[in-house]
Amino acid sequence: MGISLRPQHMKRYTDIARLLFRYGRSDLVQNAGLEAAMSDDESDDAPEPSDAAELAGDLERMGPTYVKLGQLLSTRADLLPLPYLEALARLQDRVEAFPFEAVEEIVQTELGVRLSKAFASFDPKPLAAASLGxxxxxALRDGRPVAVKVQRPAIRxxxxxxLAVLEEIADFLDRRTDWGRRYGFVGLFDEFxxxxxxxxDYRQEAANLVSLGKNLAEYERIIVPQPVDDYTTERVLTMDFVRGKKVTALGPLGRLEMDGEPLADELFKAYLQQTLVDGLFHADPHPGNVFLTEDGRIALIDLGMVGRISPEMQEKILRLxxxxxxxxxxxxxxxxxxxGEVDRETFxxxxxxxxxxxxxxxxxxxxMGEIEVGAVVLEISRASADNGIRLPRELAMLAKALLNLDAVGRALAPKFDPNEAIRRHAAEITSRRMRKQMSPGNVFASVLEMxxxxxxxxxxxxRILDALANNELQVKVEAIDEGLLIEGFQKVANRITMGLILGALIVGAAMLMRVETDFRILGYPGLAILCFLGAGAGGVALLIDIWRHDRTRRER
Structure with missing residues (x-):
């Protein structure tokens, strides 16, 4: 049974069905019942080969939800080949701006005052337009220049x-397909x-700007615009205005006028600190979110998507x-x-x-000119998935961030060597980790434990000595689950016994065929026929039991 198609979601069903059909998953379209959302001409056409860049373009055209879905899928090396991971990691939304009248209405509603009262000036022409805002x-009333990020009307x-459509599809895939049971799309959807x-919620992004700005305060060449709290709400974010341009907009002459090597090195070092010391990093540093300011510094903007890494995972990532x-x-x-989590059956x-x-x-x-650091990490993630290891999502998010960072690094300094930078900064990063672990709070907690x-x-x-003196000391070792082992032995023994009984019935029936008796079935000795029928019924029951057991085991 497929998905119950809701009329109000028909356009989305059609878009998703076209996407799956085009990229080689027409079986899912048929099993889910989505072929009803497609025209006959579309469903009859064989899917043509499409590359990763076309998939990214299709998701951009489908709207903001699917752009964000593509960005999440770029962290799942177990689901997609490397070229698709790279294309989706660089996915950016390109949409038309919405009218200034809607901007004015949203800002006034959120701030509770007229636009002219809150700002000395407000440019009606947007600097940039994205899918969410x-x-x-x-400029504020005191003359301070700011950037105001306004959420699109009715975008929520x-x-x-x-999300309602995607939830239906994820639930169907998990219930009805081996593909879904293997990868757990409901869990992926919940995360998304x-x-x-x-x-x-722009208040979350404002908090991220404050945290990242505080963590990177010592880096003179890197700035993070800070929010204006009184002018920030769930749908409006006001922050420092950064004058500059995208690093990818630099021409050959611009590169000659600046010293890009120190900038690339400091940016890379800052990301090592974010991931391996602070545990909070900018997870979407694509070229549109990294600016080169007029005074030659790097500005990190748009912190709606951040990654968090636990101290235990930080140490493993550093070692890797x-x-x-x-x-x-x-x-x-x-x-x-x-x-990672190792699947012992497929590892x-x-x-x-x-x-x-x-x-x-x-x-x-x-x-840097020969290899992308993020691509290397993605390749390791892909090899892990192919061999039965599911690496943590934090590593995939870091790989995506590094993949975007590679493009920024090449724009700043094409000959920058990331491997050498890791070796050069490893000692300092380790020292900072140790100092952070020796903070007063951690030391006090350790003292309490001691x-x-x-x-x-x-x-x-x-208590240990008393138990030893009274010969009561016991050592328990649970190497295996003996209950499960015994249950398995019992099933094997039962099947062997059943097989012996069935074999005995067949042999006995064959011998009884030679014994003449008045009790006959279909012209043959009745007792022999009953033995044959019993053996046949027992054999069928044994096969059904084996099939049901194997199917239950696969579903687990």
Whole structure:
């Protein structure tokens, strides 16, 4: 049974059906019942091969929800090949601006005052327009220049409707397809919904700007515009105005006039600190979100999407980056295995080790002009997925950020070497991590734990010695689940016993066929026929039991 098509969502069903059909998943269109949303001409046409760039373009045309979905899919190396991951990681939304009348109405409603009372000037022509909102240049009453980000009218309702359609499809895939049961699309959808709804609340982005600005305050060449709290709401974000241009807009003459190597190095170092020390990083540094200011600094804008990394994961990522940069493929393999969730049934350690060693060896001496750092991390994620390891989402988000950062680095300094930068900054990053761990709060928590340990140690030692003296000390080792093992042995024994009984019935029936008796069925000795029928019924029951057991096991 497919999806129950709702008339109010028919356009979205049609768009999704076309997308799946075009990119080789016509089986999902038929199984989900989405072929009813397509015209006969569309469903009869065979899908033509389409490259990754075309998929990114199709998602852009479908609207903001699908742009954000594509950005999330760019972090799933287990779902898509590398070219698609790279294309989706650089996905940007290109839409028309909405009228200034709507901007004025939204700002006045959110701030509670007339536009002329809140701002000394407000440019009606937007600086940039994206799927969720657009940005205008303005000035506060005290003359301070600001950028005002205004959310599109009715965008929340549109996204809620799109999410309802995607939830139906995700639920269907998980229930009805092996593909869905393997990858868990309902879980992916829940993650996507939380991420998108957070981006719709501009107060979250304002908090991200404050946190990142504080963390990067010591970097003189990097600035993060700060929000104006009194002019920021759920749908309006007012922040410092940054004068500059996109780094990708630099021409050859512009590169000659600036010293791009220190800028690229400081930007790369700042990202190492964000991910490996602070645990909060700008997850979408595509060229449109990185500006070169008029005074020659780098500005990071649009912090609607950020990544967070736990201290335990930070250490593993640092070890992985160092292993890759120094060409230690075996160590990179071991770190990747410890980072992820290993599927013991499909994991091929030998194949995975060979792939990672070869990958690390190829890129050990590459420069920025020859290799993209983010692409290397994505390739490792892809190799992990192919060999039964699911790496954490944080690593995929970092890979996506690095992939976008590579384009920025090439624009600033084409000969910048990221591997050498990792080795150069590793000692300082490690030192900062240690200083952060030695903060007063962490030291005080450790002192409390040591105090509790010292207080309880004598009583614990006494209990151990008493148990040893009374011959009551026991050591429990749970190497395997013995209950599950015994249950398995019992099933095997039962099937063997059933097979022996069936074999005995067949042999007995064959012998009874030679015994003449008045009781006959279809002209044959009745007792022999009953034995044959019993053996047949038992055989069918045994096959059904085996089939049901195997199917239940696969569904788990």
């Amino acid at each position: 657009q940005v205008h240049h303005a 309702q549109q996204i809620v409707e799109d 919904r939380k991420m998108l709804l957070r981006e719709l 980056l160092l292993a890759v940069s120094e060409g230690r493929g075996d160590e990179a393999t071991e770190v990747a295995i410890r980072m 091929d350690q030998g194949k995975f080790r060979r792939q990672v060693v070869e990958l690390v060896g190829q890129h050990q001496h590459a420069t 105090t509790e340990f010292a207080q309880k140690l004598p009583s614990r030692v006494n």
